[in-house]
Amino acid sequence: MEISAIALKELERLGAEIKLSEQLTQIRHAGTSLEVQTDKGAYKADLVLLALGVRPATEFLDGSGIELAKNGAVIVDREMRTNVPDIYAAGDCAEIYHMVLKRNVYIPLATTANKAGRMVASNLNGGHVKFPGTLGCAAVKVGEKELARAGLSEAEAVSYGFDAKPVVVEANSVPHYYPGSEKITIKLIYERESKRILGAQAAGPKGTVLRINIFAAAIANGMTTEGLGMLDLCYAPPFSTVWDAVHVAANAAK
Amino acid sequence: MEISAIALKELERLGAEIKLSEQLTQIRHAGTSLEVQTDKGAYKADLVLLALGVRPATEFLDGSGIELAKNGAVIVDREMRTNVPDIYAAGDCAEIYHMVLKRNVYIPLATTANKAGRMVASNLNGGHVKFPGTLGCAAVKVGEKELARAGLSEAEAVSYGFDAKPVVVEANSVPHYYPGSEKITIKLIYERESKRILGAQAAGPKGTVLRINIFAAAIANGMTTEGLGMLDLCYAPPFSTVWDAVHVAANAAK
Numbered sequence: 001m002e003i004s005a006i007a008l009k010e011l012e013r014l015g016a017e018i019k020l021s022e023q024l025t026q027i028r029h030a031g032t033s034l035e036v037q038t039d040k041g042a043y044k045a046d047l048v049l050l051a052l053g054v055r056p057a058t059e060f061l062d063g064s065g066i067e068l069a070k071n072g073a074v075i076v077d078r079e080m081r082t083n084v085p086d087i088y089a090a091g092d093c094a095e096i097y098h099m100v101l102k103r104n105v106y107i108p109l110a111t112t113a114n115k116a117g118r119m120v121a122s123n124l125n126g127g128h129v130k131f132p133g134t135l136g137c138a139a140v141k142v143g144e145k146e147l148a149r150a151g152l153s154e155a156e157a158v159s160y161g162f163d164a165k166p167v168v169v170e171a172n173s174v175p176h177y178y179p180g181s182e183k184i185t186i187k188l189i190y191e192r193e194s195k196r197i198l199g200a201q202a203a204g205p206k207g208t209v210l211r212i213n214i215f216a217a218a219i220a221n222g223m224t225t226e227g228l229g230m231l232d233l234c235y236a237p238p239f240s241t242v243w244d245a246v247h248v249a250a251n252a253a254k
Numbered sequence: 255m256e257i258s259a260i261a262l263k264e265l266e267r268l269g270a271e272i273k274l275s276e277q278l279t280q281i282r283h284a285g286t287s288l289e290v291q292t293d294k295g296a297y298k299a300d301l302v303l304l305a306l307g308v309r310p311a312t313e314f315l316d317g318s319g320i321e322l323a324k325n326g327a328v329i330v331d332r333e334m335r336t337n338v339p340d341i342y343a344a345g346d347c348a349e350i351y352h353m354v355l356k357r358n359v360y361i362p363l364a365t366t367a368n369k370a371g372r373m374v375a376s377n378l379n380g381g382h383v384k385f386p387g388t389l390g391c392a393a394v395k396v397g398e399k400e401l402a403r404a405g406l407s408e409a410e411a412v413s414y415g416f417d418a419k420p421v422v423v424e425a426n427s428v429p430h431y432y433p434g435s436e437k438i439t440i441k442l443i444y445e446r447e448s449k450r451i452l453g454a455q456a457a458g459p460k461g462t463v464l465r466i467n468i469f470a471a472a473i474a475n476g477m478t479t480e481g482l483g484m485l486d487l488c489y490a491p492p493f494s495t496v497w498d499a500v501h502v503a504a505n506a507a508k
Contacts, residue, residue, distance in 0.1 A: 099486070111489045114496050132484050139488035148488045209493040210464035213500075216487055217471035230386050232353070233470055234393035234402045235365045239463040242368050246467075 002168050002187050003147060006203035010143040019043075054108045056093045069095055073106045078130040080120045088124060090116035099133030099220055100151055100198055101160055107136050135216050139209040148212035151199030151219040154189050163192045167252045171245035173205050178237045184208050186249040188215075188225070195224040195253060204245075214246050225253035256422045256441050257401060260457035264397040273297075308362045310347045323349055327360045332384040334374045342378060344370035353387030353474055354405055354452055355414055361390050389470050393463040402466035405453030405473040408443050417446045421506045425499035427459050432491045438462050440503040442469075442479070449478040449507060458499075468500050479507035 011018060022038035027048055029035075034045040056073045067075045067083045074082055074089035078097050082089050092108035096116060112134050122129045139148035157164035168187045175181060184204030190197050200215035202208050218228045229250035235242050243251070265272055276292035281302055283289075288299040310327045321329045321337045328336055328343035332351050336343050346362035350370060366388050376383045393402035411418035422441045429435060438458030444451050454469035456462050472482045483504035489496050497505070 135486040221475035232389040
């Protein structure tokens with residue numbers, strides 16, 4: 001929420017009019033005229049883009065004996081093997097192991113598909129490469145802002161039963177006196193008792209996504225907020241503050 | 255060597271004339287005229303800058319009973335305690351524990367000084383905070399190039415007795431079709447048998463230093479090249495290739 005609000009603000013700064021929580025009821029199309037009807041209003045449009053999520057196209061596997069998850073994704077083990085000998089699955093059609101949840105999830109992303117594909121190639125050739133797991137890392141550029149996530153969101157952490165605590169900080173990308181210093185907003189989600197980092201999300205200027213990758217490495221290794229807060233990172237004014245935004249977020253966890 | 259060559263090239267591109275391996279014998283100063291004499295030539299100068307390294311100014315401790323290292327740095331344990339009860343030391347005057355070497359080193363940097371100072375404050379107040387260790391992370395901007403390091407250099411790894419193997423890669427900062435795609439050169443140093451990452455150095459465009467921070471997190475956690483090569487990192491064309499430069503370097507290790 002704290003992070004997506006920044007994307008919303010950036011879109012509005014760029015002149016976009018955002019309508020949320022409206023239900024699409026009809027798209028009217030006559031000649032070159034397009035109109036979108038929702039339960040709250042009607043909007044003229046030049047172009048209508050539908051972003052409805054992704055569903056595995058695995059209907060062709062009906063009756064094959066290959067086990068599918070409820071959403072239709074192929075169930076695989078950490079070597080990308082299905083339940084049928086010698087049949088492997090990888091990519092947007094298949095589930096993938098999640099490092100923090102220690103169970104399969106459906107997160108169809110190019111990064112995971114690439115890694116899973118490479119593993120299948122190795123394992124088809126007699127290898128036994130096991131996927132360490134996805135962290136659900138994702139990034140998007142909205143106007144001039146970078147947004148990214150690694151690990152669990154607060155809502156995900158809670159829904160999976162973690163005793164999760166969030167902290168949100170605003171830190172400088174580079175020292176205030178250095179040209180181009182901007183704020184990075186970071187939301188860190190960690191386990192209340194152990195202080196283990198479960199997830200991180202951020203929005204800010206160039207360099208925000210790469211910082212989320214530092215969190216990804218920390219989450220993959222089970223680092224605590226204390227450990228990350230004392231991690232040796234590079235410092236020089238063109239790149240960061242002495243305590244980088246990553247440190248500031250980690251050290252804000254109580 | 256592979257990395258500093260890039261800094262040299264960038265300085266020459268900017269019009270600097272570089273003279274290496276010359277021994278300074280004299281600086282002549284008459285009125286407003288300055289001349290530097292070396293064993294190989296004489297150079298007119300507007301300004302002479304001497305960068306001769308850093309030495310701890312601990313002469314005032316002579317006779318105090320506080321143990322100093324050969325170079326004069328105060329010897330401390332991981333709680334920043336000297337050998338004298340209730341006396342702590344931190345910053346450029348003191349040694350610091352190195353995470354990879356598992357011994358004290360002298361690396362006087364602002365990052366470490368800040369962390370050590372905070373620990374001393376905690377520990378003076380009854381705390382027992384132990385420093386996880388420095389990685390010798392450092393970064394510098396040379397013209398348009400970012401240069402950074404984390405962990406051990408190849409020479410350091412060899413000198414400390416590691417069976418170290420280097421690999422050097424050139425990878426795209428962002429996909430070749432995306433505006434501003436440039437090459438990042440990464441040198442990775444790892445243990446031959448275990449594949450544990452010992453150090454990484456890089457030179458390239460904006461984002462190079464933050465990538466070295468990903469290596470720092472990997473090194474701090476004892477990650478192998480295989481582990482890092484399969485680490486889930488954020489991907490979208492404005493930020494990276496599907497296999498980020500970090501992956502490319504890790505997966506180049508054989």
